[in-house]
Amino acid sequence: MDDKSVPNIVVGRLPLYLRTLQLMFQEGRRVTSSQELGERLGISAAQIRKDLSQFGEFGKQGTGYSIDFLTDQLRSILHVNKVWDVAVVGIGDVGHALARYQGFSNRGFRIVLLFDNNPQKIGTHVGEFTIQDLSTMVSQIRSAGVQIAMLSVPVDQAQLVTNLLVEAGVKSILNYAPINISVPIGVRVQYIDPVLHLQRMTYYLE
Amino acid sequence: MDDKSVPNIVVGRLPLYLRTLQLMFQEGRRVTSSQELGERLGISAAQIRKDLSQFGEFGKQGTGYSIDFLTDQLRSILHVNKVWDVAVVGIGDVGHALARYQGFSNRGFRIVLLFDNNPQKIGTHVGEFTIQDLSTMVSQIRSAGVQIAMLSVPVDQAQLVTNLLVEAGVKSILNYAPINISVPIGVRVQYIDPVLHLQRMTYYLE
Numbered sequence: 073m074d075d076k077s078v079p080n081i082v083v084g085r086l087p088l089y090l091r092t093l094q095l096m097f098q099e100g101r102r103v104t105s106s107q108e109l110g111e112r113l114g115i116s117a118a119q120i121r122k123d124l125s126q127f128g129e130f131g132k133q134g135t136g137y138s139i140d141f142l143t144d145q146l147r148s149i150l151h152v153n154k155v156w157d158v159a160v161v162g163i164g165d166v167g168h169a170l171a172r173y174q175g176f177s178n179r180g181f182r183i184v185l186l187f188d189n190n191p192q193k194i195g196t197h198v199g200e201f202t203i204q205d206l207s208t209m210v211s212q213i214r215s216a217g218v219q220i221a222m223l224s225v226p227v228d229q230a231q232l233v234t235n236l237l238v239e240a241g242v243k244s245i246l247n248y249a250p251i252n253i254s255v256p257i258g259v260r261v262q263y264i265d266p267v268l269h270l271q272r273m274t275y276y277l278e
Numbered sequence: 279m280d281d282k283s284v285p286n287i288v289v290g291r292l293p294l295y296l297r298t299l300q301l302m303f304q305e306g307r308r309v310t311s312s313q314e315l316g317e318r319l320g321i322s323a324a325q326i327r328k329d330l331s332q333f334g335e336f337g338k339q340g341t342g343y344s345i346d347f348l349t350d351q352l353r354s355i356l357h358v359n360k361v362w363d364v365a366v367v368g369i370g371d372v373g374h375a376l377a378r379y380q381g382f383s384n385r386g387f388r389i390v391l392l393f394d395n396n397p398q399k400i401g402t403h404v405g406e407f408t409i410q411d412l413s414t415m416v417s418q419i420r421s422a423g424v425q426i427a428m429l430s431v432p433v434d435q436a437q438l439v440t441n442l443l444v445e446a447g448v449k450s451i452l453n454y455a456p457i458n459i460s461v462p463i464g465v466r467v468q469y470i471d472p473v474l475h476l477q478r479m480t481y482y483l484e
Binding site: 083084086087088090091092095112113114149150151152156158165166168169170172173175176179180181219220222227243244246250251252260262263264265266267268269270271272273274275276277278 | 289290292293294296297298301318319320355356357358362364371372374375376378379381382385386387425426428433449450452456457458466468469470471472473474475476477478479480481482483484
């Protein structure tokens with residue numbers, strides 16, 4: 073998985089650069105600099121230049137970066153110059169919010185499948201989608217060729233459902249259940265747990 | 279803010295250790311080791327021992343860590359041996375999910391105030407809470423002494439609402455709006471943007 077030579081931590085900053093460039097473009101801006109990007113992000117200009125230099129020469133000395141061009145390059149590097157289909161598993165409040173979230177469009181993702189195991193939810197609609205039976209998940213994800221899933225099931229079901237996602241061919245899991253999950257080599261997991269972020273801040277509060 | 283000697287990145291791992299210990303305790307476990315914690319988290323045992331050693335001696339050579347004791351110590355270090363009141367600002371789908379999220383209890387947080395500026399939402403209920411008018415936010419947060427807020431407003435309102443939160447005395451903001459916000463020294467921000475995590479994974483997909 074990590075056979076590419078660019079460190080993981082550098083890859084992790086690229087989406088932040090892309091997001092900021094896209095916002096600048098929406099503001100009507102067309103050119104920026106590593107200094108300005110750095111100020112918006114709280115990252116040093118030198119770090120940004122170093123990160124980007126791993127992928128090529130994107131700016132000209134003295135004239136900065138073309139926002140449009142650098143945006144295209146980053147979208148290409150991150151493989152979000154296409155739209156990825158995503159499945160959401162577990163349609164409680166969090167899954168529901170994800171299914172309706174407007175922030176995926178134009179950033180490379182669209183939700184195409186929703187699953188739950190609650191008979192009272194199966195067959196009901198969230199926006200344009202119908203919640204499907206979890207028992208059909210493996211075959212549906214496999215036949216749709218979906219490689220990305222967001223997991224918002226209860227903690228005690230997270231590993232079990234993860235195993236099914238892996239069986240279905242999913243390669244990237246964004247896990248909202250507050251528990252670490254195990255996946256085989258070749259599958260990536262990212263985590264979202266608001267409490268981890270909150271506790272990281274209360275350390276500094278009295 | 280960073281006058282404490284422990285690096286930020288170490289502080290960031292402590293909530294992960296705490297979460298894992300609490301899960302182990304629920305599983306009926308009473309003793310663990312840095313090796314076992316490390317395996318669950320994908321972090322080296324040496325790193326865990328080094329992180330914990332910044333705060334004291336919590337384990338005995340050969341017998342490992344008492345889960346109960348280490349949990350208490352970490353809760354104390356992270357200041358979540360009390361319950362912090364939290365305000366949620368912006369009650370769209372994400373804010374709604376946060377207001378109803380069951381995962382805060384026993385981890386140091388409870389939501390006490392909800393705000394929105396939509397007249398159709400103000401006065402309506404989410405669970406046991408009434409959505410309050412954003413125009414009353416500063417005075418209500420100030421008089422309640424709330425120091426922590428979760429921000430789930432649209433991107434174009436995020437900085438404005440942040441400024442109000444700072445004015446109200448909030449010291450820690452968990453920002454769900456996909457934009458970087460500016461805060462004065464003494465205020466901390468953490469970010470949650472699922473797209474950043476997804477893009478970090480698509481880099482490795484074909």
